[in-house]
Amino acid sequence: MAAPTKKNASSACVIPGGFTVLSLKFRSNSTAQHQLCVKEHRVRAQTSKHRPPDRTLFVLNVPPYCSQEAELQKKEAEEQQEDEEGWVKVTKGGKGIKSRPHSEAANQRALQKEHNKKKRKELLNFYTWQHRNSKREHIAELRRKFEEDKQRIALLRAQRKFRPY
Incomplete structure (x- = not known):
């Protein structure tokens, strides 16, 4: 301003x-x-x-367009212009890069993102026997859940019986 x-x-x-x-x-x-x-x-x-x-x-x-950042951007733009000999002053950091101190939580988030990215790229069932084993384990898990659900339904039916006294 x-x-x-x-x-x-x-x-x-x-x-x-x-x-x-x-x-x-x-x-x-x-x-x-x-x-x-x-x-x-x-x-x-x-x-x-x-x-x-x-x-x-x-x-x-x-x-809202009147801020200290706008004043700083003007100064940076002036510094990026060539001088009379044709040289441009180069400063630390690039355009639009804002450096801020990293907190432990920010570092943890970055590590978690990197871990998730690696996990997505990993091939889980590359070989045929791996694919077969994962299918077998999945079917066994479904059967176990089915048996648990059958027992729970039987228990609920037993509790639902009419008892007048």
Whole structure:
């Protein structure tokens, strides 16, 4: 966001609530103006002893595209331009890469993703005998579950019998 100067800032007026409305242009070649509502922020000054009084502002109606990141992107773009000899300054990290400290939980998630990826690629039944054994085990498991279900149904039927006394 550009600092208001005579070119890109017009008049300021006071509205109810103690806010001062500042009309300004974010770019010198822009025709559109944006209004920011500003007033002195007194809450921190009363509760916090280490903050100097009359030095904080409360600003409303700040557009979402106006951020420190945008200011940093402009600086990075300027640094990436060639100098008079044709050299480009190369800095650590690439475009769009945000480095952040890794936590233990983030490392665990990364390891789990890698483990799952390896597991998906692994061929379980490559040989015929492996495929046959897995089918046999699956059928045995189904039979065992079927017998358990039969016993449970028989128990439920026994409990359902009519007992008048």
